Amino acid sequence: MPITDTYYAFPIDRQMYPVFKGKNHKHWTEAARRHGFTLIGRAVDRLHVVLECKNCGDATLKRISVVLGHNPECGNCIRKRREAAAAKVGATLLGPDPKGDRHYGTYQLKCGHVDRRQHERVEDAAAGGHALSCETCTTEQHATEAAEHGWTLIGPAARNDQSYRQYEHECGHKQDVSVGNMRAGDVNCAGCGETWTSKPSKIYLLSFMLPNVPVIKLGYSNNPTFRLRQVQLDPSETHGNLDREIDVETGHDAICLEKAMHRYIKTHRPDLIVERVHFDEHLRTTSEIYHERGRALILALIDAADNGWNPNQTDNWQQFTSLRDTDS
Ligand SMILES: [Zn+2]
Ligand SMILES: [Zn+2]
Ligand SMILES: [Zn+2]
Structure with a gap:
C-alpha cells in the first residue's frame, strides 16, 4: 500500500515529498489546529503528516508524534525569525x-x-541590541594594537587565560601578555629587558558625560586615544573626548607627574574627586575621575608639567604655569 507515485504539487519545507495514502484521523486535525496549523494530508510514510502554517501559509513535514505530543514549530517561521534577527x-x-x-x-x-x-x-x-563579534576582525585588531608597540601577535597564550595572547617582541622573544596591557603598551619584554617605563609616554586629560554630570579624567598612557576608547563602556552614552595630551620622556616620568598631580588635588581640592559609585557603571577605571569644574586647575597642572615642572624637585608647580602665561 500506501506510498504512491504522486507528489504534493507544492514544496514542503522547500522540498517535494510523495503523498502517503491513508486516513487523516480527527484527533490529528484537532491537535494540529491547536498548534496553529491545518492538517493537509499524509506524506512519505505512515509516520508523517503535512501541515500548513496558519501564520505564514507554508507547508511543513512533521512526525505525527510531534503533532500530538510536542510543540510543533513551522520551519519557515523559524527561518524568517532568524533572518530578521x-x-x-x-x-x-x-x-x-x-x-x-x-x-x-x-x-x-x-x-x-x-x-x-x-x-x-x-x-x-x-x-x-549587541553586535556579533567577529573572530577574524578581533584577531586583526589585536595584531594592529601589538604592532603599535613593537610586538607581533602569535596566537593563543600558553597559559589558560582567555584575556591573554602570545606575542613576539622585536628582539625575537615570545611571551604571554594580556590583550588590555598590550593595547595600552604596558608591557615589559623578559627577553631584551625593554620596559614600558623607559619608553616615551603622555599625560592626558579626557572628558566624559555621565548621566547628568560632566566629568574629566587625568592620567598617563603612551596611547591616550586607545585609552579613551578602552575606558568607556558605551561611548555613545559617555561621549568621551581627548581634550589635552603632552609628551613625557619616559613612562616612569609620566607616573611621577601623574601621581604628584593627583596628590596635589587630593590635598588642596578634595571636593573635585568624583566617588566611584557615580562612574562605576560607565567607565573602566577605579579612580582619577574629577568634576568638570576642576578643569582649569588640572589644565594648569598639565601646563606646569609641559613647562618642565618636576615634582621630585619641587612642589611649587605654579611658577611653571606663569612661564606659559607670559609666553602667550
Ligand atoms: Zn510558518
Ligand atoms: Zn570580521
Ligand atoms: Zn625584547
Whole structure:
C-alpha cells in the first residue's frame, strides 16, 4: 500500500515529498489546529503528516508524534525569525551549518566575514541590541594594537587565560601578555629587558558625560586615544573626548607627574574627586575621575608639567604655569 507515485504539487519545507495514502484521523486535525496549523494530508510514510502554517501559509513535514505530543514549530517561521534577527545586527543568514549542527547556521557578519554561529546567540544579540563579534576582525585588531608597540601577535597564550595572547617582541622573544596591557603598551619584554617605563609616554586629560554630570579624567598612557576608547563602556552614552595630551620622556616620568598631580588635588581640592559609585557603571577605571569644574586647575597642572615642572624637585608647580602665561 500506501506510498504512491504522486507528489504534493507544492514544496514542503522547500522540498517535494510523495503523498502517503491513508486516513487523516480527527484527533490529528484537532491537535494540529491547536498548534496553529491545518492538517493537509499524509506524506512519505505512515509516520508523517503535512501541515500548513496558519501564520505564514507554508507547508511543513512533521512526525505525527510531534503533532500530538510536542510543540510543533513551522520551519519557515523559524527561518524568517532568524533572518530578521540577523538583519537587526547587520548580518545575513546564508544557510545551514556546514558541520550539520541544527543549532548553528552559516552567517555573513556585518564586516563581511562568514562564520558559523549559534542561532540562539544571534537572536539574543538582536534582542539585547549587541553586535556579533567577529573572530577574524578581533584577531586583526589585536595584531594592529601589538604592532603599535613593537610586538607581533602569535596566537593563543600558553597559559589558560582567555584575556591573554602570545606575542613576539622585536628582539625575537615570545611571551604571554594580556590583550588590555598590550593595547595600552604596558608591557615589559623578559627577553631584551625593554620596559614600558623607559619608553616615551603622555599625560592626558579626557572628558566624559555621565548621566547628568560632566566629568574629566587625568592620567598617563603612551596611547591616550586607545585609552579613551578602552575606558568607556558605551561611548555613545559617555561621549568621551581627548581634550589635552603632552609628551613625557619616559613612562616612569609620566607616573611621577601623574601621581604628584593627583596628590596635589587630593590635598588642596578634595571636593573635585568624583566617588566611584557615580562612574562605576560607565567607565573602566577605579579612580582619577574629577568634576568638570576642576578643569582649569588640572589644565594648569598639565601646563606646569609641559613647562618642565618636576615634582621630585619641587612642589611649587605654579611658577611653571606663569612661564606659559607670559609666553602667550
Ligand atoms: Zn510558518
Ligand atoms: Zn570580521
Ligand atoms: Zn625584547
